Amino acid sequence: MENWVSFTDKEYKQIWKKIYKDFKFNPSISKFPSFKVPHPFTTYDISDYFGDVDTYDDLEEKALLAFKENTLVEEYILALNWQHECYWVNPRLKFERDKFGEWTIPIFPDGDYYFFIQKDFKWGFLGHPWERSITIFGKDLINTFDKHKPIMFHEILREG
Numbered sequence: 001m002e003n004w005v006s007f008t009d010k011e012y013k014q015i016w017k018k019i020y021k022d023f024k025f026n027p028s029i030s031k032f033p034s035f036k037v038p039h040p041f042t043t044y045d046i047s048d049y050f051g052d053v054d055t056y057d058d059l060e061e062k063a064l065l066a067f068k069e070n071t072l073v074e075e076y077i078l079a080l081n082w083q084h085e086c087y088w089v090n091p092r093l094k095f096e097r098d099k100f101g102e103w104t105i106p107i108f109p110d111g112d113y114y115f116f117i118q119k120d121f122k123w124g125f126l127g128h129p130w131e132r133s134i135t136i137f138g139k140d141l142i143n144t145f146d147k148h149k150p151i152m153f154h155e156i157l158r159e160g
C-alpha cells in the first residue's frame with residue numbers, strides 16, 4: 001500500500017475550508033493563537049527545541065506511537081502543510097523521508113503550519129511555526145501523548 005497519498009483538488013479545498021471555518025484559522029506571525037481547537041486541548045511551548053535534532057527524532061517516534069494507538073489498522077489521517085501539497089497518511093505504513101531526512105510533511109513546525117488530524121476531526125496535532133508551539137486536541141490523543149510524552153512537551157502555554 002502507498003503512503004503519503006496526495007489530496008485531490010476537491011479534498012484540498014474542502015478540508016482547508018473546514019480548517020478555516022471550524023478552527024477559525026487565522027495564520028499570523030504575531031497574533032496567537034492562530035486557531036481555535038475543540039476542547040480538550042493542550043498547547044506546548046517548543047521554542048527551546050528549534051535546531052535540536054535529537055528531540056525531533058523523539059517527537060517523531062512518540063507522535064507515530066500516538067497516531068497508531070488512535071487509528072484503525074488501515075486508517076489514513078490528514079497530513080497538512082499550509083499552502084502546500086497535503087496528503088493522506090497511514091501511521092502504520094513506512095514514513096518516507098526527504099533529502100533532509102524529514103517526513104514528507106515534518107512533525108516539527110520549523111517553517112510552516114504542519115497539522116496531523118484524524119479524518120473525522122476527533123483529534124489533531126497542530127504545529128505553529130511562529131508561536132513555536134504544538135497543540136494537541138482530543139481526549140484520547142492527549143492521553144496517549146501523556147503516556148508517551150515527547151521530551152519537548154514539558155512547558156504548557158494553554159489548556160482548555
